[in-house]
Amino acid sequence: QQPVQSPQAVILREGEDAVINCSSSKALYSVHWYRQKHGEAPIFLMILLKGGEQKGHDKISASFNEKKQQSSLYLTASQLSYSGTYFCGTEIQAGGTSYGKLTFGQGTILTVHP
Amino acid sequence: EAQVTQNPRYLITVTGKKLTVTCSQNMNHEYMSWYRQDPGLGLRQIYYSMNVEVTDKGDVPEGYKVSRKEKRNFPLILESPSPNQTSLYFCASSQTLGITLYNEQFFGPGTRLTVL
Secondary structure, eight states: OOOEEEOSEEEEETTOOEEEEEEOSSOEEEEEEEEEOTTSOOEEEEEEETTSOEEEOTTOEEEEETTTTEEEEEEOSOOGGGOEEEEEEEEEOBTTBOOOOOEEOOOEEEEEEO | OOOEEEEOSEEEEOTTOOEEEEEEESSOOSEEEEEEEETTTEEEEEEEEEETTEEEEOSOOTTOEEOOSSSSBOOEEESSOOGGGOEEEEEEEEOOBTTBOOSOOEEOOOEEEEEO
């Protein structure tokens, strides 16, 4: 089942902050965040596992609320290079392990203006 | 250079003509996956493979086949393409941590397929 991302689009000025949310109706094992620029391949940002482990780029932060099956990506002091489409991918929890089946949301379009 | 390569990058074909999109990675990754991307629908997983000879269906496997005979290659086969398979296709690979998908996926450059 596809996770729901919000907002669908956001426009910022350089230096402003943004939060992108990802919500699932199923219990999650992990949440993956990627950014994609137009015409390019997605680029990894962050992975968050149930239990609190996470791995990602230093300048990106995110949270994972296991009870609510929600994750949020925090973009602070935005730069022009942050523009793109952000996708969250979710792994459903099944038997307490990961099976590699990843379902992505529809994406959030972020535009940063000078 | 560590990379995921896909061929061809662009393909226009006709309904019913079998085709294969190749995917190869040089990072010795266990995990490989195929996605299709359509406007407004995000990335949808077609098939994935946790290791050689192990493949599983993603969310949209109908009309596609895959095989994983070697660690580095994961071809996507369309036996009888139809216009609704017109899309942008991405292959990705990742190193697993044990049996856990806990590392970044590296995506190939994409293959834009048009089925007439």
